[in-house]
Amino acid sequence: MRRRMLLPGISMVLAAGTTLFAVSEPLNPGNWRKQFSCSGELKIAVEKSENAIRFLASWPDSKQDRWLYPGIALTPEDRTADTLSFEIRAVQNPAGRGYKNTLVIFVDAKGRQLGSLNFPAPTEKYARVTLPLEGRLKFPLSEVAMIRIGLNNRDGQEAVMFLRNITFSKQKK
Numbered sequence: 062m063r064r065r066m067l068l069p070g071i072s073m074v075l076a077a078g079t080t081l082f083a084v085s086e087p088l089n090p091g092n093w094r095k096q097f098s099c100s101g102e103l104k105i106a107v108e109k110s111e112n113a114i115r116f117l118a119s120w121p122d123s124k125q126d127r128w129l130y131p132g133i134a135l136t137p138e139d140r141t142a143d144t145l146s147f148e149i150r151a152v153q154n155p156a157g158r159g160y161k162n163t164l165v166i167f168v169d170a171k172g173r174q175l176g177s178l179n180f181p182a183p184t185e186k187y188a189r190v191t192l193p194l195e196g197r198l199k200f201p202l203s204e205v206a207m208i209r210i211g212l213n214n215r216d217g218q219e220a221v222m223f224l225r226n227i228t229f230s231k232q233k234k
Contacts, residue, residue, distance in 0.1 A: 063117055087133060087227045088114055094132040094207070098149060105131065113225035115147075116211075130166055130211035131222060135229070140203045141227030143195040151183040151212060154219035161213035170206040175199075183212065183222070 086092050090105040095112065108115040118129040145165065164177045176199055180190045194202060210227075214220045 087224070088112070090114065092133055092213045094209075103129070103131075108223060111223060111225065113223040115118040116222045117216075117222075118220050118222075120123050120214070122218070127214040127216070128162075128211065129222060130164070130209035132166075132168060132209040133227075134207050135137065135205055138157045139229040140205060142193060142202065142231050144193055144230045144232070145208070145228075146189065146191045146230065147210065147227040148187045149180075149183045149210070149223065150185060150187045151220055151222045152185050153214065153217040155217055158217040161215055163212045164210075166208045166209040166211075167198070167200070167202075167205045168209060169204050175204060186223075187223070187225070189226075 079161075088107050093105050093116075102117075102119045104117040106115050106117075107113075107148060116129060116131055118127075120127045151160075160182045163180050163182050165180065166177045167175045169175055176192075178192050178197060180192060181188065210224060212220065212222060
């Protein structure tokens with residue numbers, strides 16, 4: 062098993078010929094944009110025991126479109142990658158309601174959505190998501206200023222989403 066240590070904003074080369082990059086300090090709640098949530102309330106905090114960032118969104122009963130897509134800026138190195146990986150878990154209240162969508166949304170510097178990629182719905186246990194980017198994006202990654210990772214909650218009043226180990230990587234060719 063290969064172990065990696067990620068330092069925010071610093072690239073590293075692994076023996077397998079992969080270069081890793083980390084988005085701009087993902088464990089700093091101040092680096093996440095809250096406006097990409099249609100929740101009545103969104104709280105962002107570090108979950109130190111899990112080395113993760115935690116997003117708690119709550120929706121009033123009257124709200125039908127329940128989504129949570131906090132955004133974080135990419136570093137210049139991230140924009141040269143061909144793969145995005147992260148670990149995610151989510152807890153709903155009430156439990157087991159399901160998700161309409163789970164997406165990574167790519168946004169340019171003017172705030173325009175360039176496109177998105179689906180990923181498997183999270184469960185209450187961490188799962189690693191690896192998304193190859195090359196050939197799947199209809200725009201150059203160099204145009205992306207920010208990514209939004211998140212979900213559309215089906216009908217629960219609350220969702221807690223945890224993200225950790227968000228990395229972009231470039232395979233040596």
